[in-house]
Amino acid sequence: MMNYSYDMEHFILPLNYAAMQENLSAMVKCLLVVISLWIPLVFAESRCSFSEDTFSCTNLEGVDYMYEFYKNEVFSEGFSPGTEITDYRLELLDSKYGVIEKIVNLPIGEDITILITVLKITNCSVEHVKVDAFQELTSLRSLNLSWNKITNVTFILPSALEYLDLSHNRITIVDFNLLRSPSTVKLDFNLIDTLLPTDQSKLYQFVDISFNEVTRVSLRRSCTLYSYNCYDDDLQLHGNPLTSIVSSQSYSVKNLDLSFSTFNLSASMFEGDIYITESLSVHDCKISYLDNNLLNFKVIHLNEEKGHIDISNSSIRNISENLFNNVHLHSLNLSLNNLEVIKSDSFMYSTIDVLDLSFSGLKVIEPDAFRYLESNALYLHKK
Secondary structure, eight states: OOOOOOOHHHHHSOTTHHHHHHHHHHHHHHHHHHHHHHHHHHHTOOEEEEOSSEEEEESOBTTHHHHHHHTOOGGGTTOOTTOEEEEEEEEEESOBOSEEOOOOOEEETTTEEEEEEEEEEESSOOOEEOTTTTTTOTTOOEEEOOSSOOOOOOSOOOTTOOEEEOOSSOOOEEEGGGOOSOSEEEOOSSOOOEEEOOSSOOOOSEEEOOSSOOOEEEEOTTTOSSTTTBSSSEEEOTTSOOOEEEEOSOEEEEEEEOTTOOOOOSSOSEESOEEEEEEEEOOSOOOSEEOTTTOOTTTEEEOTTTOEEEOOSSOOOEEOTTTTTTOEEEEEEOOSSOOOEEOTTTTTTOEEEEEEOTTSOOOEEOTTTTTTOBOSEEEOOOO
């Protein structure tokens, strides 16, 4: 019998192990590179979906959606020549569509036309829309161009349009003469610093211009009761660096929201009478000294039974003497400020059903601070 001895190291590992290990490492690196390139292609793959009333695409280039639409023949089946599909939704999402040249209704089969009533092109890097881009969409009721890079609004809107969303763009000037068709207009989160009111009577149900760079707002009765961010008589101008609100012919509004704004209060904020039937919100602002430059009750008229003022969490340190004398409100919220002192006769001859001064760092309440105040609830909770 012959005896064999084995060098286990060389039996298990070949002599060129170091070279093989180096090659294996290189192969692994190459594989990782391939995977890293393949994964985004898989997840960024363009996709289109079809239904009876909606055609939706993501991750496309420009008008490639037309190719995707026409290669699908499902719509032409079951329709006789001359058919019109009168209520259809077209959505282009998360794609690249720098310039919108022209959007048309979708003809299919033999004399069969799809009429687009809802068009949504969002997060598509749109920078410009040609003047007549939507001219052929005569049945269009809703247009959503939000989350793009549009800088100006010069395109013609179809006369049937009811809803327009241009929020989250880069628009700086808005001419409402070009926005006469829709009753609902969303312009929030742009860079708007100039508003050109319509020169005709126009009633908007909702126009949102919050969180822009607007400093001056003109409210004209001949323009609208619902104009400039009004919804159901709500006027919301929050998140703007406002310096003045000019109203004419006794402008009326249900709720006025100026919250989260930065004010220049070197002069009176309100010019002209404004009637507020329910609430004035000025919470979460920076107002160290509260006086009649902001709250001038000679021009601001609130409903005595429903009127509510919220100036909470606005860094108020001082309130001018007699500001809240002879005021009649349902409630006044001055909580979460830095008042420290409530002086005597601060609310003389006023009727305020609910007065909230809680969590405002109050250290001193002078004698007779609430003399001749009629109130059913007074909150003075400490921080």
